[in-house]
Structure formats: C-alpha cells, structure tokens
Amino acid sequence: MQGGNKPKTGNLVTPGDWLGVIEEFTPGEGTYEENGAVYASTVGRLLIDNVEKRVKVIPIEARALPKKGDIVLGKVTQINKMLTFVDIGRVRGHDIANPFSGVIHISQISTEYVENTSDALKPGDIIRARVVEEKGELIQLTTVEKNLGVIYAACSKCGSELERTGNILYCKNCESKEIRKIASDYGRVKL
Template structure:
C-alpha cells in the first residue's frame, strides 16, 4: 500500500477544510474514512474521498435503499443494504432505522425485505427512516408457518394458516420481484 493508505475510521481532514466525498463520512468534527483504500484530497472541490480498488457503495443522504432486516430491537431495526437507488451493492453495509414513534407493534421482522430512505450519517452509523407511504416492507412471509401472505388493509394474512400480522407495508408491497435478490 502507498503512504496515503487509510483504514475505516481514520481521520482525513477537519470539516472546516474539506467535505465528505466517496467512501467517507462526516462525524460532526472530522471527515473520516469509511473503507480501506487511498485517501484523495481534492483541493479544487474541497472534498476528501477514498479510492478503493473495489468501490464500496455507501448510501448518501436522500438515497432510497432496499435491504434485508438483520435485527429487530425494541425501538429500531438494523438493515443490511442490498440495493442503493435501484442498483445492486455487494458491500453489505448496514443502516439503522428508528421505529420508536410508530404505532405498529411489528414494523418489520428479521428477513423481511424493506425499502428505507437515508437521512443521516452520524458517528459512523447510517440512519434511515421508514415513515413515508412508499417506504416499508416490500416482501415478507408468515412468521408462524413461513407461507405466502396477502394484504388486508394495513395487515398481512397468511394464505396457508390464516395468521394475521401487522407490518409497516410499502405502497409497493407485492408489486416487485425479489427472486434474484441474492444474486
């Protein structure tokens, strides 16, 4: 590696000097590396970036992501990002989404496929929201028997065991094909 080699979390510049560019994030005080690579400080545009041989995809604020729910906690979910603005990514970056102010008991469960909107990068964590109508669960299965589900107003019903469950469904629920998601 060269003398410009950096690792995730390394300081690149202060936010007064440079803005966060590709594969970097702003921690509120410094611009830091989000991946392994070579640091590039562009003096013309005043951006700090990381050049990586295999470009990792880090979503930016405002991006729409699709991913698989990896963990469910009492007031948030963790999502492994599979698509950023419709383009597949192999970086397996995770984001967290607060579910604290939602009136639905089960916003999403582990292995549900959800769509989220990125709202910030804070302290090295990517934060997202799920509160808009087009955001929410895109695909899920029955949590009792694993069967296919259909929508019933704001809930889902299993076609095999008739279990009814609550989820924060996207307006696109059931309209997308996720068979090739693991490719």
C-alpha cells in the first residue's frame, strides 16, 4: 500500500498493511508500529481519528471476509447507469452482522449486452454474486455466470414477489412483467 493511495477510514485492511507514519497518528488497537511506520495487526476496518490523531483497526470476523472467487448473497441498495451497489449479507454461507459494501459494474452483470443497469437489476433485489476483487473500498462483484444474478425480486409497482415465467418475471398481483438478470434457480432458493 505504501506509495499508493493513502488508506482511508472504512478501508478493509489485513495484517501488515501499511497505514501511515507515527508523525501522522498514534497507533491504536489493531495496529503496530515498526521503524516509524504504522501497520495493521488484524483484519478489519480502518478508523482514522483526525482529531485525536489516532488510528485503529476494528476487527471483523476473518471467516466472513469476502475473498476473490467467493459466492456471496446480498441486497441491491441502489443503482445508477453503470453501477449497482450491494450490501453483502452472506459470505460462503455465513450470515454477517455488518454487511460489506459491494459494487457490480454494468459489464459484469451478464454475458448479454446490458444498456442500462435498471434493465437487469433493481434496488431491493436479492442477488447471488461472485467476488472478482476484494481490495479497495468496495468489493467488486460479478453476476455473469448462469447460477448468479437475482434470486428474489419484488414487483416494482406493487411489491409482490415476482414469479419466473421463462426468462422474464411476472407479477401475479398486478400482471406487470419485469426483466432481471436472474440466476438459473430463481424462485427455488430458500433464503
């Protein structure tokens, strides 16, 4: 990390990650000092207190830490034209108390061309995704594989659960039809 981007509050850090120098801040819990530099001693979220000039690492459960290649479950929180933001709530089958923030780039949604994110994913959708990169502030996810994508979605008009008919989703309540990048087992997943 040294020489690259300066670590920021909220960053996910692992033992040995360079956090800064002692001229900037005092090493607090979850950190150690060596030759004037401060490093993380545990896996966790970085917390920099600019008033007290202290740095610490809030530990997180190591087994829940999403790693490249992991399958995760999450909820879409917001979307824009290019990006989908996801709260990751389950990692390798373990529910986690404090969700990780993930993001899916539009090119990582489907093998088919997606012009607008909203043609494939919508806020509130529950998705299964794979971690493509876990470094940095946001964990990067993909849903391109057949078994990845939306596993539960609610009608954006009336909120009822959408059912799958062929490759589209259908609302029995208000008869509206919606499109998503659905996982192959949509509608058959026990959450």
